[in-house]
Amino acid sequence: MSDIPSQDDELAGTEQPFVQHLMELRDRLVKASIAVGIAAALLFFYPGPGALYDLLAAPLVAHLPKGATLIATSVISPFMVPLKILLMAAFLLALPFVLWQVWAFVAPGLYSHEKKLVMPLVVSSTVLFFIGVCFCYFFVFGQVFSFIQSFAPKSITAAPDIEAYLSFVLTMFLAFGLAFEVPIVVVVLARMGLVSVEKLKHFRGYFIVLAFIIAAIVTPPDVVSQLALAIPMCLLYELGIWAAQIFIKHTKAPEDADQPASS
Numbered sequence: 001m002s003d004i005p006s007q008d009d010e011l012a013g014t015e016q017p018f019v020q021h022l023m024e025l026r027d028r029l030v031k032a033s034i035a036v037g038i039a040a041a042l043l044f045f046y047p048g049p050g051a052l053y054d055l056l057a058a059p060l061v062a063h064l065p066k067g068a069t070l071i072a073t074s075v076i077s078p079f080m081v082p083l084k085i086l087l088m089a090a091f092l093l094a095l096p097f098v099l100w101q102v103w104a105f106v107a108p109g110l111y112s113h114e115k116k117l118v119m120p121l122v123v124s125s126t127v128l129f130f131i132g133v134c135f136c137y138f139f140v141f142g143q144v145f146s147f148i149q150s151f152a153p154k155s156i157t158a159a160p161d162i163e164a165y166l167s168f169v170l171t172m173f174l175a176f177g178l179a180f181e182v183p184i185v186v187v188v189l190a191r192m193g194l195v196s197v198e199k200l201k202h203f204r205g206y207f208i209v210l211a212f213i214i215a216a217i218v219t220p221p222d223v224v225s226q227l228a229l230a231i232p233m234c235l236l237y238e239l240g241i242w243a244a245q246i247f248i249k250h251t252k253a254p255e256d257a258d259q260p261a262s263s
Helices: 005-045 049-059 077-109 112-151 161-178 183-190 197-202 204-218 223-250 254-262
Strands: none
Touching: 005 049, 005 077, 005 204, 049 077, 049 112, 049 197, 077 112, 112 183, 112 204, 112 223, 161 204, 161 223, 183 197, 183 223, 197 204, 197 223, 204 223
């Protein structure tokens, strides 16, 4: 009877590692939060919340009628909106460090060939997200606002609300940032074996239709923004197929790589 392990003995070997993982996760979250806080403090002093909002509103202000400005319909909007923009900018500034903390947490549980896949994906996904946001800010906003103002009647004086504009900007940034992650999704699906590269090639025509449907849903009802989102998604899908072939070749497990030779 004494040789039969008790329930406490069975849990003794698993409880401590689980607690250690929770403590490590807490430490990683604290470090990521501190990084965001430091970035927010730096941005608060330079260039400042007001300057960040002016920078974010510049594409719209440039296409408003002469003398028109954005308005605040809520008493606390002039304070809350710049603060939200400050926190958003701080998170984007600290995003590489935040993703590094995520990588440091999951890396010990990965095999060496899996680490070869994860680290490039973390870096490339960060870069692609920033490219999507920059593409939206520097190109799409100017085209969309110019297109909208060209249809506005002369009797209407445009004075957008700052909270509505912030919501619009965040939605567009998120849409374009995630849309530029298409190659990462394609690579992960192919590398995990869920979809073969050949099936991805055959799905090309369906994806083009899907891209235009997504663009029609998440963007304003104008042709410019829809094309600006759908066309890059289609091109990035092709890039993902090409990248998937390279990743599959260079991130195989050792036994998978030796299998053709042994046969």
